[in-house]
Amino acid sequence: MDLLIEGMREAIEMLISGDPEIFEITWLTLKVSLSAILISTLIGIPIGVILGLTAFRGRRLLLVLVNIGMGLPPVVAGLWITMLLWRSGPLGSLSLLYSPFAIVMAQVLVSLPIVIGLTCSAFQQIDKNMLIQIKSLGATRFQTVSLLLRETRIAIMAAIMAGFGRVIAEVGAAMMVGGNIRGETRILTTSIVMEVSKGNFDVALALSFILMSLAFIITFFLTILQQRNKKQ
Amino acid sequence: MKPLIHLDHIQYTSKERTILSVPELSIFHGEILGVMGPNGAGKSTLVKILSCLQAPTSGKIFYNGVEVPAGNVSLEQRRKWAVVLQQTLIFDTTVFQNVAAGLKIRKVPKAMIKEKVEYWLEKFGISHLAKKNAHQLSGGEAQRVNLARALILEPEVLYLDEPFSALDYPTKVRLIRDFSSILKETSTTTVFVSHDISEVKFLTDRLAILKLGEIIQLGFTAEVLQTPHHEAASFLNEMTLNLE
Amino acid sequence: MKLNKIFTVSLLAVFLFMMSACSNSTNGTNEKNQAKPDETNTAEVKDLILTTTTSTQDSGLLDVLIPMFEEEQKNTNVKTIAVGTGQALEMGVKGEADVLLVHAPDAEEEIVNSGDAINRKRVMYNDYIIVGPSADPAGIKGMEVKAAFKQLFDKDAVFISRGDDSGTHKKELGIWKSIEITPADNKGYAETGQGMGNTLQIAAEKQGYVLTDRATYLAQKDNVDLDILVEGDDDLLNIYHVMQVNHEKHDKVNSEGAEAFVQFMIADKTQKVIEEFGKEDFGESLFVPYTE
Numbered sequence: 001m002d003l004l005i006e007g008m009r010e011a012i013e014m015l016i017s018g019d020p021e022i023f024e025i026t027w028l029t030l031k032v033s034l035s036a037i038l039i040s041t042l043i044g045i046p047i048g049v050i051l052g053l054t055a056f057r058g059r060r061l062l063l064v065l066v067n068i069g070m071g072l073p074p075v076v077a078g079l080w081i082t083m084l085l086w087r088s089g090p091l092g093s094l095s096l097l098y099s100p101f102a103i104v105m106a107q108v109l110v111s112l113p114i115v116i117g118l119t120c121s122a123f124q125q126i127d128k129n130m131l132i133q134i135k136s137l138g139a140t141r142f143q144t145v146s147l148l149l150r151e152t153r154i155a156i157m158a159a160i161m162a163g164f165g166r167v168i169a170e171v172g173a174a175m176m177v178g179g180n181i182r183g184e185t186r187i188l189t190t191s192i193v194m195e196v197s198k199g200n201f202d203v204a205l206a207l208s209f210i211l212m213s214l215a216f217i218i219t220f221f222l223t224i225l226q227q228r229n230k231k232q
Numbered sequence: 233m234k235p236l237i238h239l240d241h242i243q244y245t246s247k248e249r250t251i252l253s254v255p256e257l258s259i260f261h262g263e264i265l266g267v268m269g270p271n272g273a274g275k276s277t278l279v280k281i282l283s284c285l286q287a288p289t290s291g292k293i294f295y296n297g298v299e300v301p302a303g304n305v306s307l308e309q310r311r312k313w314a315v316v317l318q319q320t321l322i323f324d325t326t327v328f329q330n331v332a333a334g335l336k337i338r339k340v341p342k343a344m345i346k347e348k349v350e351y352w353l354e355k356f357g358i359s360h361l362a363k364k365n366a367h368q369l370s371g372g373e374a375q376r377v378n379l380a381r382a383l384i385l386e387p388e389v390l391y392l393d394e395p396f397s398a399l400d401y402p403t404k405v406r407l408i409r410d411f412s413s414i415l416k417e418t419s420t421t422t423v424f425v426s427h428d429i430s431e432v433k434f435l436t437d438r439l440a441i442l443k444l445g446e447i448i449q450l451g452f453t454a455e456v457l458q459t460p461h462h463e464a465a466s467f468l469n470e471m472t473l474n475l476e
Numbered sequence: 477m478k479l480n481k482i483f484t485v486s487l488l489a490v491f492l493f494m495m496s497a498c499s500n501s502t503n504g505t506n507e508k509n510q511a512k513p514d515e516t517n518t519a520e521v522k523d524l525i526l527t528t529t530t531s532t533q534d535s536g537l538l539d540v541l542i543p544m545f546e547e548e549q550k551n552t553n554v555k556t557i558a559v560g561t562g563q564a565l566e567m568g569v570k571g572e573a574d575v576l577l578v579h580a581p582d583a584e585e586e587i588v589n590s591g592d593a594i595n596r597k598r599v600m601y602n603d604y605i606i607v608g609p610s611a612d613p614a615g616i617k618g619m620e621v622k623a624a625f626k627q628l629f630d631k632d633a634v635f636i637s638r639g640d641d642s643g644t645h646k647k648e649l650g651i652w653k654s655i656e657i658t659p660a661d662n663k664g665y666a667e668t669g670q671g672m673g674n675t676l677q678i679a680a681e682k683q684g685y686v687l688t689d690r691a692t693y694l695a696q697k698d699n700v701d702l703d704i705l706v707e708g709d710d711d712l713l714n715i716y717h718v719m720q721v722n723h724e725k726h727d728k729v730n731s732e733g734a735e736a737f738v739q740f741m742i743a744d745k746t747q748k749v750i751e752e753f754g755k756e757d758f759g760e761s762l763f764v765p766y767t768e
Contacts, residue, residue, distance in 0.1 A: 007479065048755060070471055085569055086570070086572050087570075087572055087726070087728040088570060088571060088572070091730065095523060097572075098523075098525065098555045126579075127319070127321060129317055129318075129319055130321045132280070132285050132315075132317065133315070133317055133321040135310070135311075136283060136285055136313075136315035136317075136332055136391075136562060137312065137314070137334040137337055137381070137385070138307065138311035138334060138337050138385070139309055139337045140307060140337075143337050147323070147333070149500075150323070150324075150325070151323060151324055161469060177556060177591070179556075179557040179558075180557075180558065181555050181556055181557070182539065182542075182556070184555065194533075194534070194558075196528060196673070196674070196701075197534060197536045197670075197671045197673035197674050198673050198695060198696070198699075199673050199677065199696035199699040199700070224393060
């Protein structure tokens with residue numbers, strides 16, 4: 001209990017004192033996680049819509065892959081990205097390993113299937129007659145999709161939130177592909193692991209509070225956005 | 233008189249079962265055509281094919297004497313008609329936005345949308361609901377929104393698939409009265425699928441009786457109801473019995 | 477439509493925010509990368525991947541040394557990757573790292589012999605110690621290390637091993653081997669598969685014995701309820717070597733930076749810093765300079 005209070009006190013102190021390293025780590029975490037979820041959203045929603053609305057050869061196989069991907073262990077994603085980015089790997093010449101970009105890649109890999117899968121299931125649940133109704137209003141294909149996106153926005157936001165939750169909580173892959181390099185790829189989760197292994201529980205606890213606050217603030221914002229018009 | 237819509241040897245089969253088979257059907261400008269028939273007679277399919285929301289297996293559709301390429305209707309063409317389906321599928325947003333949906337799709341200027349929506353909300357007596365979320369409406373209110381959403385488009389043809397079936401009796405009577413006067417005022421060509429003889433009697437000019445995918449009788453509503461053919465008669469009797 | 481707008485606008489806002497964030501991040505690294513050539517007007521900044529062990533990183537020594545090195549070599553950006561010794565060495569063999577700082581002499585010699593690593597230099601040592609519960613139920617306090625291990629085995633004491641192929645783990649296995657004992661036969665023997673810090677914490681929870689490097693133990697002393705029971709034996713020296721990955725075998729290696737780093741580690745100035753490191757916080761230094 002003392003440790004908890006101590007940790008919370010330390011967290012507040014770290015933030016108030018403006019410890020530049022903490023600020024840097026927090027800022028990097030935010031940048032990396034938000035970029036990852038943004039990319040997953042921009043790629044995942046269109047794919048989810050296509051998978052949910054259309055029928056084509058191999059769709060079922062793709063869905064199975066997406067569903068497997070939803071449970072993809074982050075360390076597996078990390079391992080794959082590492083091998084891809086190794087100097088001896090196919091993308092080795094780009095020297096991307098141990099950079100924030102590599103962390104974003106790994107996080108996209110673990111969050112993309114979630115966004116695709118949940119978007120797809122939201123679109124599969126749409127009444128077929130709703131499609132006909134929208135079409136009968138004279139909508140183009142694009143207008144149809146945008147109307148449907150609006151109809152399913154709660155489920156879509158849930159998909160984004162689930163993806164974000166995965167991304168911000170992720171540590172195994174970030175450790176592997178980022179390397180937890182001070183000032184470059186050290187993010188909150190990897191710092192927590194490191195501080196715990198150093199035995200600095202108070203610092204780790206403080207970092208965990210910062211991480212939780214970050215997750216809370218962003219999820220809160222997304223939830224407000226999701227529930228916006230439900231009050232009327 | 234040249235028909236506005238003409239069906240020529242339309243067939244629709246699904247899983248080797250003939251759902252609809254109409255050798256010939258003409259719908260004339262300004263008329264209200266009623267369609268009745270037992271469940272599974274192909275009424276909804278007929279509406280979907282007429283409104284080009286579903287392509288027939290074979291046959292041709294002519295609109296104003298010009299063949300409409302089935303399954304590949306131009307957007308411009310599609311926007312000439314409006315459809316009200318059996319289920320009231322309204323959007324999860326305000327009543328105003330629901331009624332405005334079709335106009336927004338057509339990129340009508342904002343000021344004009346506002347003017348028109350207000351006009352049609354007034355006409356259907358739902359102005360006071362404009363800001364309410366459409367998912368919180370009663371059945372009758374929702375159906376009014378559904379109809380206003382279609383009529384605001386000022387379609388050349390209006391297709392209605394049992395729009396009043398889910399309503400309780402007094403609501404239905406009031407809505408049909410309002411609706412009938414609106415249709416007469418705008419003289420919109422209408423195809424109206426119904427289960428209810430009194431609705432048909434009140435609203436339609438001609439009536440087609442559909443059974444097992446085929447039109448077994450077609451004529452002026454009063455005539456059909458008075459002197460139905462053998463098969464149509466048994467169906468109509470059943471309907472009347474059901475009413476009582 | 478209103479909420480549709482809100483939705484779009486906020487998505488856009490998030491997007492813009494991230495665009496700026498991304499450009500910032502690239503700027504961030506660029507700034508760092510550009511600042512250096514501006515001052516020296518030399519070639520572009522090159523990354524130098526240093527793999528080392530978690531225990532080295534956890535000691536905090538590199539947090540002092542790396543900035544010193546980067547100050548000296550302005551066109552080098554060191555990326556320190558702290559992993560287990562096994563992985564650190566393997567990354568050298570694969571050419572994924574440029575320079576290694578590790579403490580597993582036998583394994584190091586192997587990769588020098590295979591030609592994957594060159595220019596191997598001794599840097600420093602600290603020592604291994606056996607720590608355990610202060611009550612010392614197995615009664616090994618003050619014993620010589622091999623005897624202590626035998627005693628622990630015979631008494632079936634709780635012994636917590638790293639089990640992660642790290643330098644420390646290799647050291648421990650070497651001792652077991654020298655007294656011809658297979659420790660896994662014992663019920664009290666457990667492998668954590670984790671770093672030194674975590675292993676110490678687990679040992680403290682289970683009140684077990686553990687072989688640890690002194691630096692990690694000193695850093696954790698306040699958190700773990702374990703005492704030093706065996707120390708000062710020659711067999712317990714934990715020697716660190718620095719070596720560069722052979723650029724003739726792996727062409728993508730930054731050999732200039734690696735060579736500079738090796739030179740830096742054995743330079744007098746660096747050695748002095750190593751000697752002083754930790755005295756302030758722990759009352760004794762964590763490493764002893766030990767170059768050839």
